[in-house]
Amino acid sequence: xxxxxxxxxxxxxxxxxxxxxxxxxxxxxxxxxxxxxxxxxxxxxxxxxxxxxxxxxxxxxxxxxxxxxxxxxxxxxxxxxxxxxxxxxxxxxxxxxxxxxxxxxxxxxxxxxxxxxxxxxxxxxxxxxxxxxxxxxxxxxxx
Numbered sequence: 470x471x472x473x474x475x476x477x478x479x480x481x482x483x484x485x486x487x488x489x490x491x492x493x494x495x496x497x498x499x500x501x502x503x504x505x506x507x508x509x510x511x512x513x514x515x516x517x518x519x520x521x522x523x524x525x526x527x528x529x530x531x532x533x534x535x536x537x538x539x540x541x542x543x544x545x546x547x548x549x550x551x552x553x554x555x556x557x558x559x560x561x562x563x564x565x566x567x568x569x570x571x572x573x574x575x576x577x578x579x580x581x582x583x584x585x586x587x588x589x590x591x592x593x594x595x596x597x598x599x600x601x602x603x604x605x606x607x608x609x610x611x612x
Contacts (some may be wrong), residue, residue: 481600484554486514490600495612515579515588518525518572524567525603526562529554529567532612554610561606566599574599581585 473494481490488510491557496506512518513527533554539547563569572578579588588596610612 470601471604471608473608474601476601477604478597481597486510487524487528487596488513488528488531489524491525491603492531494604495532495607497534499532499537502533504612512520518580519577520572520580520584520601523569523571523599525560525599526559529558529562529603529607531588532607533544536612558606558610561610563604565602565606 477494481487482492485493485507489507491505492501492510493506496503498515501509507588510524511530513524516522516524517527534551536552537551539545539551559569566574568574572580572584575584575588577587578584597606
């Protein structure tokens with residue numbers, strides 16, 4: 470298990486959501502303060518609190534943006550590259566996990582009261598594996 474995976478697991482097991490766990494591990498490498506990363510990613514847990522896009526995927530997209538994103542609106546080359554790199558991550562993640570939708574990956578909807586309670590139990594921890602998988606994939610892709 471890589472140092473990034475260990476750090477992400479520590480963040481997640483200390484109460485961070487999936488997106489926070491992924492983004493924060495890479496934030497400072499790309500010039501973003503880790504406290505700011507936690508704040509930015511806070512609303513993205515639980516599939517942006519709707520059971521939709523997985524927080525691991527959202528966090529990875531933010532990491533990709535930090536590395537490849539355009540710094541000016543005129544830089545359409547960087548914007549296009551960032552888009553392609555994001556699609557690459559999504560394609561590989563989806564091939565491995567069959568979805569990028571939080572409720573599909575979990576097998577329940579974390580945006581419901583029942584689902585939110587279930588996601589916090591010690592017996593249901595699919596996000597641990599998804600966070601580790603997302604970190605590993607980012608590392609394999611050179612982040």
